[in-house]
Amino acid sequence: MNQHQPTIIRDRTPVSDAVLTLHDVKVHYPVKEGLLQSVTGHVRAVDGVDLTIGRGQTLGLVGESGCGKTTLGRVIAGLVEPTGGDLWVNLTAEQQRDVDRLRAVEPASMTAADRAAWQSLQTGHRLGSMSRENQRAYRRNCQVVFQDSFASLNPRQLVRDIVGRPLRVHQGLSGDRLNAKVGELLDMVGLGSQHMYRYPHQFSGGQRQRISIARALALNPEFVVLDEPTSALDVSVQAQILNLLVDLQGELGLTYLFITHDLGVVQHLSTTIAVMYLGQIAEYGPTDLVFNDPLHPYTRILRDSNPSLDGENDATEWELTGSVPNPISPPHGCRLHPRCPVARAECGWSVDDVLTDIEDRAPLLFETISRVERQDDFTADVTFDTEVSARAFADRLQASRAHDAVDRPLEIADATVSVSFREVPDATLQQLREGRLTSCTRTQNLGALPPIHETRR
């Protein structure tokens, strides 16, 4: 399969003051097989993510299970090393523009002034190039609250030691000073300092999550990654924890990355939303605008499948077909297109899409394929057991949307069908309106999503 191009924001609107700016960040996990554990491919868990997280904002990161949200959150918190791309810390709007501009300049064509500016930006703000001390400061400044408080709290430690550890390690606190600070933190999260000498199992799920929040806030971070912090809790307790998070943000001026699959939570909590699909950002923008007028079919379908959301969400006739493709070899063009109800020829079709379609929806026909001879991802000869099956395949393809993307008529010789699709570039996240980005090729071309009644063939 061809190498995919990175997702690039062509006209990113700089956020005035960014806690974090991601450029083309990737996490590809190797897939190992056989006795020798040789690498046979890579899971593209995060595959070219560009994001800006503005100071004081809550960025909601949403998407179906397996789309890469947790991996991205762990990269941001420094718990997973990215396999590609850059993370920039504390850039002003002007510095964001400089980084965008200088990334596009070949090192050999840089002027002396550009080179000096690039060097200074990298050593001052790029994780990996900054001094160790600054990197450690970033790690302390960015804390994480996980979904599963049971797994993330040591069951053999007292709450005092759990919440106090960061203070002991980083600030050298002990004795009464440590106790006083832990007490303050427990009060702040609504638990009360009297709980200091108890163990995690003596608390309810909601209380344990309060302990996790207290621990995360111990070092006065500015930025907290909240990875599904309420999804393991009862609905009534969820609301209490969400309210606590909102109050703490107001009091302490925190910036949140809120990872969840619950769009209702995101609608109420986030100022900005990033919708993720198969390792990439599908849509990004202010939460209310994204919900009221989505620019990506995936966002619209997610929104309309969630009845708890406020607003005028007509139940959509759109639905996603098939299953989430394998992140080892994601589809070409727009990653959603094989499942998208409104995909068109320019959204990117390849031989694999057609084969996956018949495997999912015409398994008996799929059984009769005897050989696939690919010239590349877009061109192949598909041979069947019989000519009848070959013709059934050709008829099926001709009646499908994929046929709009073929670049020459199908050729049928005996039991072999020769298929060739136009090669399209991979979709990129682009700004369509101020602050509104989408990777939907169709919306980029037409300016808006089509009316709800338009569906697939």
Ligand SMILES: Nc1ncnc2c1ncn2[C@@H]1O[C@H](COP(=O)(O)OP(=O)(O)OP(=O)(O)O)[C@@H](O)[C@H]1O
């Ligand atoms: N350590 C790993 N090694 C190999 N593949 C991994 C690893 N961690 C995650 N993956 C894969 O990467 C992809 C993204 O996983 P990730 O957990 O980041 O998604 P997610 O959107 O957070 O899902 P969920 O909501 O279920 O947690 C999935 O296909 C997952 O199977």
